[in-house]
Amino acid sequence: METRLDRDRFMKHCRDLAYPNKFLVKKPDSGGGLALIWKEDVRLEVINYTENHVLAKVVEDTGFQWFLTGFYGWLKSCQKHKSWALLKHLSSLVTGPWCCIGDFNAYLHSLEKLSNHPPQEKHMEEFGDALESCQLINLGFRGYKFTWNNKRPGAANTRERLDRAVANKEWLDAFSECSVSHEFSHASDHMPLLLQIGKDNRLQGRVARGFKFEEVWLLSEECEDLVGEAWGRSGGGGASLVGINNKILHCD
Structure with a gap:
C-alpha cells in the first residue's frame, strides 16, 4: 500500500496491528512511500x-x-x-x-x-x-x-x-x-x-451465494450470446425486480 508516513511514524501508528512483519520502501524526496505488512503465520x-x-x-x-x-x-x-x-x-x-x-x-x-x-x-x-x-x-x-x-x-x-x-x-x-x-x-x-x-x-456451499458480476466475464466471446439467450429464455416478469432476478438466475 502507499503511505504518506515516514518510517518512524508508520511504525508508531501500526505497532498495535496484528501484522508484525513490515517492509517499507521510502520514496525519495518524500516523507512517504510503499508499505507491505503481513501476519506472523x-x-x-x-x-x-x-x-x-x-x-x-x-x-x-x-x-x-x-x-x-x-x-x-x-x-x-x-x-x-x-x-x-x-x-x-x-x-x-x-x-x-x-x-x-x-x-x-x-x-x-x-x-x-x-x-x-x-x-x-x-x-x-x-x-x-x-x-x-x-x-x-x-x-x-x-x-x-x-x-x-x-x-x-x-x-x-x-x-x-x-x-x-x-x-x-x-x-x-x-x-x-x-x-x-x-x-x-x-x-x-x-x-x-x-x-x-x-x-x-x-x-463453500454452506450458504447461498448472491449474484455478483465479474468483469473478467467480458473477456469471453460467449458472454454476450449467453446473456442474450438467458434473457429471452426466462419468460415474463418485465422490468420488475422479480423479473430481473429471474433473468439473472438463468445466466448461472
Missing part, C-alpha cells in the same frame, strides 16, 4: 522492490507458491510509459501464478472516469496493451465503481478507477473463488482494495 519473502513496486513470493501451507506484486504507477502523463515498462520487466522475472494489485494511476475504459475532462485514449490503449503483454486479467470488483475522488465540488470533481487487482491465468486457476472489494475510507482520496483469495474450500 504468512510465509512471504520479498524478492525485489523499487519506489513503485514490491515483488514478493508467498508460500502456502501446502507448499504451493505464487507471486504477489504491490504496484504504484507513475502519476504524470509523460511518465506513464515507465509504469508499463516496469510491469513488463516484472513479468519477465515471474514464473508461475502471479497477482498484481495496487494504484496503477491509470484507467482502462472511458467508463472508468467521471469528469468534465475527457479520458485520454492513448493512455487507456497503452495500459491495456501492457496487461495483454503480461497476460494479466482483471479480477473485477464489488462496491463503488470509482476508487479515487479528487474531492473537489461541482464541475471540478473527478472520479476514476485507478486501483485494481490483476492476475495471470495460473493464479486464477489456483484461486478461482477470489474476489476484490472496494472498501470505504474516510481519510484517503483512494478507496482501499480488499482481495480475498478464497482458499478455504470448507466454507
